[in-house]
Amino acid sequence: MSDIGLAAKPSIGKGFRLQWEPAQNAHVLLYPEGMVKLNGSAGEILKRCDGNRSVSAIVDDLEQAFGASGLSKDVTNFMTYAAAKKWIELRE
């Protein structure tokens, strides 16, 4: 799996659905007959993968929302993992 380009626009993968579950107090990713319970940062990243925003825009947004900097590496690492699992699809 190659590195994720900052211009790519990620969206939730076909057949997957992201939603907030109050009973679990977490975002979950639903797919055919299965579910992944996401930790806080994974949920924050994935909920921004709407197919309109680029990876760099998502990084900027997260840094602003959490008053942090230098998140780029963490975000692209997670996205590489998520893309391999087909949780997200990337369009250049």
Added chain:
Amino acid sequence: MNVPPPPGLDAKAASPPLWLLLELTYRCPLHCAFCYNPTDFAKTSTELGTDDWIRVLREARKLGAVQLGLSGGEPLSRDDLEDIVAEAHTLGFYTNLVTSGVGLNERRISALKQAGLDHIQLSFQDSTRELNDFLSSTRTFDLKAKVAALIKQHDYPMVLNVVLHRLNIDHVEAILEMAERMGADYLELANTQYYGWAWHNRDQLLPSREQVERAEQATARFRERVGERMKVYFVVPDYFERRPKPCMNGLGSIFLTVTPDGTALPCHAAKMLPGLDFPNVKQHPVDWIWRDSPAFNHYRGDSWMKEPCRSCPEKHKDFGGCRCQAYLMTGDAANADPVCDKSPHHHLVEEAVARAGRTSPDRTRTEKPVLIFRDARNSRTISGCNG
């Protein structure tokens, strides 16, 4: 159905029933000899109405249920399936239709898509028309192939399920190629689990160890060639293991089934377990059934366990295995699942496997094994019921 435990969730008392399985009907155009439905299904003469199913959906969703399986029987036998899907979708369920494909035409798949159906799992019995139709005691192979194309056309991920056993496990390579030709995204090769009709036909269906190994090798070769394009799940038959499966992640932990007449079960096979009075959704709210009913609490946690489970360091990993298998094979549902080699009854599993190894699969095939097919007449004969 294979239910992987969701990562990061403990089997705590009365955690949410994340998985809701509605067996909408026992009516089915197929008569598969490996069906897990209870052999006395013909005793069930009534089915819940649309309003009852919708109430169950609402109550279960409130408890945190999120994955919904719509199964049966053949769920398409119900003409209110679209209404049930629409309500489930609005409530936020991820909706999975588990179907033989019989009854799925252009009109219904469009309506289901519009209602918000997320996913269709289509069963095949084999890669050949001959064996598919023999095993299901129907002529459905060509129809299923058409339905597979329809699923693809409507932009659903294509998820095929083939139940494996002695009579088709040697065709795994051809089954994998069939799935690839059809453009499947996922293929579940689910070895038969021996409950219901499959238990009745076990000695005709259990493969030999060599057959299982060959099938695993063929699957590994296919995975290497095809890579990520198609995901293949090979569900190993537990009879060939030395530790039991963490069945349902422990009863009453994540899984709730409602049968056609409204009986609530902690596992789709659990109705056979003796001494438990399984509540009905027509008499009790789902909340009470899940949290408070004695039947759902009976096998929660580990206080019900006997030795060797009680003192076993792995008891929170596999929860003692499957209660139904323990009951079917040892007569006591609180015993260790005899698949476990720590169980004093493990020899029963070994003997069944040894018997399977002595009968050549070729002979079984040429002699046409005497399978008891799942139909209402056989159901009444087996369960001694004339209704």
